[in-house]
Amino acid sequence: MRIVEQKNSLSEEDLVHLQGSTVIAKMLKQRLVVEFETNPNIEEIDFAGTRGFYFIKSLGHKIYQFWFEDNRDYEDFRANILAYKMSSTIKDDK
Numbered sequence: 264m265r266i267v268e269q270k271n272s273l274s275e276e277d278l279v280h281l282q283g284s285t286v287i288a289k290m291l292k293q294r295l296v297v298e299f300e301t302n303p304n305i306e307e308i309d310f311a312g313t314r315g316f317y318f319i320k321s322l323g324h325k326i327y328q329f330w331f332e333d334n335r336d337y338e339d340f341r342a343n344i345l346a347y348k349m350s351s352t353i354k355d356d357k
Contacts, residue, residue: 272310273318273330286316290330293337297344299325312339 273281281287302325310317315332322328331337 270311271313271316271332273316278318286332289332290316290318293331293334295329295331295337295341295344296322297327297329299327301325303327 278287305319305327313331313333313336315336317332317336318330320328320330329340331340
């Protein structure tokens with residue numbers, strides 16, 4: 264048996280229930296599309312420190328869209344993804 268605590272994570276069904284809300288309006292302004300070089304294990308990405316809701320959508324092979332309610336969560340995630348990209352680029356150059 265496996266139990267997953269969703270906390271601030273939203274599902275597709277949650278988005279349907281939130282249609283027309285200020286939460287969705289905020290999240291639509293704070294989306295980020297990331298194309299990974301290898302297929303990521305999304306469950307390993309740490310979202311424990313998020314302040315607001317977030318939503319992760321697969322757009323295809325290795326491409327994901329991340330939505331955030333709180334701008335600080337968006338900025339933190341963006342900075343972490345950029346740092347990850349920079350570190351993997353440096354490893355590839357060696």
